Amino acid sequence: MSKRITAIILFLSVFALQDAMAQVKIGYTNPARVLSQLPEVEEVDEQINTLIDQRDEELAAKATDLQQIFSNYESSMANLSQQERAVKEQELMEMNQEFEQDRETMMNEIRQKRNELMAPIIEKMNAAMEEVAQEMDLDLVLNEGTSYGDAIIFFAENEGLDITDKIIAKLK
Incomplete structure (x- = not known):
């Protein structure tokens, strides 16, 4: 008898879970496409x-x-002692x-500046996405990719769930 009750409870749980899942309203968007439509992003790109x-x-x-400096060293290398060459080579390695x-610092500075300039634009995009989601009474909004275009594993059979154009319209 207890096995039968357990089976009935399990069946009802699966049915209730299925019913709850059917009520979740989902939309999706493509943040890279949204950002590509914003003139502010073009301005950021120009600054960068x-x-x-x-x-x-x-x-x-x-x-x-x-x-x-390296060329000067190579041309004067024959006139230097072994010790002088070792010292000069060490200096050249340190300069390199x-x-x-400096190159790494430059790259980090550029990344940091881009993130700093993009932050308010991404916040604005997220606010528009939230507004659209509320207007459409969505429970969940998925992204096709990141704001910078990085791929996310994503599949949506129903293109009617795509709210990207609504977000773009809200931002314009």
């Missing part, structure tokens, strides 16, 4: 490209200086490491 150009010029000048650190 300007910053990249400036930093590239600085790094190019340092690279040219480093190359000249400093150059690589």
